[in-house]
Amino acid sequence: MAAALAQPRSGGEDRISELPEALLSDILSRLGTAEAARTVVLSTRFRDAWLGTPLRLDDLQLPAPARGKVPSIEPWTARADAITRALASHPGPVPLFRLSRTTFRGRVSAAEAWFRDLAARGAREVSLRCSPEWCHEARADPLLASPTLEVLALGKCRLTDAGASAAAAARLTELTLSETSLSEAGLQSALSGCPALRTLMLKHVHGIQRIRVSSCRSLVLLGVWHYKQLEEITVEDAPCLERLLGNIRLNAAITIAGAPKLTALGYVVASIPMSFLGETAPPGVNKGIRAPIPSVKVLAISVKFSKKEDMEKAISVLEFFPFLETLHVQSSDPSYEVAADENDAIVSDYYQQCDPISCLTRHLRIVRLGCEHHNRSMLEFACFLLARAHVLQFMKIQSRMSTNQQNLLKQSHMASLDAELVFENVKDRKSFTLEAVTALSDPFDGDTNILGY
Numbered sequence: 001m002a003a004a005l006a007q008p009r010s011g012g013e014d015r016i017s018e019l020p021e022a023l024l025s026d027i028l029s030r031l032g033t034a035e036a037a038r039t040v041v042l043s044t045r046f047r048d049a050w051l052g053t054p055l056r057l058d059d060l061q062l063p064a065p066a067r068g069k070v071p072s073i074e075p076w077t078a079r080a081d082a083i084t085r086a087l088a089s090h091p092g093p094v095p096l097f098r099l100s101r102t103t104f105r106g107r108v109s110a111a112e113a114w115f116r117d118l119a120a121r122g123a124r125e126v127s128l129r130c131s132p133e134w135c136h137e138a139r140a141d142p143l144l145a146s147p148t149l150e151v152l153a154l155g156k157c158r159l160t161d162a163g164a165s166a167a168a169a170a171r172l173t174e175l176t177l178s179e180t181s182l183s184e185a186g187l188q189s190a191l192s193g194c195p196a197l198r199t200l201m202l203k204h205v206h207g208i209q210r211i212r213v214s215s216c217r218s219l220v221l222l223g224v225w226h227y228k229q230l231e232e233i234t235v236e237d238a239p240c241l242e243r244l245l246g247n248i249r250l251n252a253a254i255t256i257a258g259a260p261k262l263t264a265l266g267y268v269v270a271s272i273p274m275s276f277l278g279e280t281a282p283p284g285v286n287k288g289i290r291a292p293i294p295s296v297k298v299l300a301i302s303v304k305f306s307k308k309e310d311m312e313k314a315i316s317v318l319e320f321f322p323f324l325e326t327l328h329v330q331s332s333d334p335s336y337e338v339a340a341d342e343n344d345a346i347v348s349d350y351y352q353q354c355d356p357i358s359c360l361t362r363h364l365r366i367v368r369l370g371c372e373h374h375n376r377s378m379l380e381f382a383c384f385l386l387a388r389a390h391v392l393q394f395m396k397i398q399s400r401m402s403t404n405q406q407n408l409l410k411q412s413h414m415a416s417l418d419a420e421l422v423f424e425n426v427k428d429r430k431s432f433t434l435e436a437v438t439a440l441s442d443p444f445d446g447d448t449n450i451l452g453y
Contacts, residue, residue, distance in 0.1 A: 056096040057086060080107040087117055094118055098127045104136050111138040119143055124171075125151040129178075137181060144169055144190055154180050161186045167193025173218075174434075176201040183207045191216055198240075199223075199434065203453065213238060221438065224248060225453055235259055243443060247302075247451045256293060264443055265321075266300025266328065267451050270313040296321045300328040300444045302451060305377035308346050315354060324359035327385075328444040330451065331371035331378055346377050351384035360388040368445070370398040372426050379405065383412045392416040398424045 059079060079102045087094070097118055104111045118126055119142040126143055140154050141163025149169045153176035164186035172194040182190070182205055191197065197216055201223040202208075210232040213222060219238050224230075224246040235241065237258040244256075244265050256262060299321055304310040318324065367385055371378050382397060386409075393416070397409075406423050429449035430436070437443045437450070444450065 054092055055086070055090045055094045057083065057094060058096065058098040059083070059102050060098070060100055077103055077106055080104065080110060083114070084110050087114060093122045095122065095124045097123055098125065098129075100129050102130060104130075104138050108136050108138045112140075115140050116142045119146040119149075122146075122148040124148055127151065127153040127176075128155045128157065129153060130155055139163070140180075141166070144193065147171065150174070152176070154178065156180065158182075159186055159190065161189070164189040164193075169194050171196055173197060174199040176203075176434075177205050178203040179206070181206045184210055184212070188212060188214075199438075201225075201434070210234070212236075216241075221245065223453075235262075238262075245437070245443060245450060247453065260295055262293070262295045264298040264300075265296050266298075266444060267302045267330065268300070268317060269332070270301055270303040270310045270317070292320050292322050294321075294323050297324060298326045298328075298442050298444065299324055300330070300450070302330045302332050304333045305331055305371070305375055305381055306333055306346060308350065311346060311350075311381065315357065318357050318359055322358040323363050325363050326366040326368075326442060326445075327364060328368045329370070329381070331369075331375055333371065333373075333375055333377075346380065351380060351387075354384070357388070360385065361390050363391065364389045365391055365393045367392065367395045368398070369395070370426070372399070374400050374402075374405070379409060382409060386412055386414045386416075386419060388415060389419070390415045392419040394420050394422070396422045396424060398426050400426065 062079065062082070083099075083102060084107075094117075097114070115126075115138070123143075123146060126149065137156065137158045139160065140157040141160055143149060143152055143154075144159065144163055144167040147168060147170055150171050151174045152169070152172060153174075156179040158181045159177075161183055164182065167190045173196050175190075175194065175197060176199075178201075184207070187205075187208060191200070191213065192215075196218050198218050199221045200213070200216070200219060201221075202211065203223070203225040209230060211224065211230065212232075212234045213219065214234070214236045216238050217240065219241050221243045222235065222238075222241060222245070224233065224244070226247055232253050232255070234255040235244070235257070236255070239258065240261060241259045242261050242263055244262060246267070248254075248266075248268050299317070301314050301317060303314045314329070318327075364385075367382075367389070369378055369382055378397075378399065379401075382395065386392065386395065392414075401423060406421075410421055427447055429452065430447050432448055432450060432453035436446060436448045440446050
């Protein structure tokens, strides 16, 4: 559009000179980073308007530097230098700063200067989603003190306790920390300084063994991924929290108090020591709960169907959610056959010996089971659910099953006459995006790979 405006009339008159500067600025603000840079050279009027136009800098819109014969990392370092020049040449506000393919290697001090500059220039979104090996622990403290910031995503950066204690991001609604170094005290300080926070995503955050989310009264979604050494997750006074998602590979106590709207939880990984959920420990148990969590309606579990210990844990988890309506169970069994330990194998009458579970008999309506390959143990679990779920309406099984296997399952005893069985082949999962998950009423009812985020 800007290029068309720049074409002179037959008489050589410059039509751009007739446009008001506010309109030129509006044109530039609607273009991508590279397009805006190219447009500026068309006219001195555009160059003047550029200086007053908010800069939206996204490195995905910049041309990829030629690699040539230089080492592969150098072109991306050159991109960092280009970003430094772009910020230096534009004195106006920078509402959007988004990097996905720019390395900080050898440019850490420059990156830290960017953060100071962005905080001073009223940034609203800062997203650093570069590969972890490219970021090198640049200190991002100034961003937490930005009063205009609304979205912050940090990858492989560093937040100090002093910087976190100075957090004053009153408008921040979305915070993602991935491969970021931060202490437990620093996390507490950062959350206290972000009263409007609605989404908190924590992935491989270094320096934390206990996650405590307290008095986050605007928080709607909490995500926790890959914390094998995590000892504790505590959620207190979170009246708006609706979803606790992640790949919860924890040998940890999960305490949930003051979260009456929590409706979706998962994936809980059953192949590790059991994680008890709730507020108080029952007699004889150091960590865990005595009371159920009645608000949860959607639960996702990852389990080895062929292991008795795993299935015992999975079934015991169900007892904590008496009003569960939707259950997702994803197999973590290997794709190859493994000789079963006779002490940890599912025997033929195992499920017949299981005690009744309240949510199965009264509330469970939807079940989705997934396994990348045929798994006899998964079919036995499916039969168990069909025989116990009295109000079941729908069961979907994603697996490679023969027609005979499907027919056998259809002929099994069903406690609900309204139950519908659907079979699908295994589908490839898409990379996790916050937008895809939040768009669904059931965050696990899609093709997003939540476990592998």
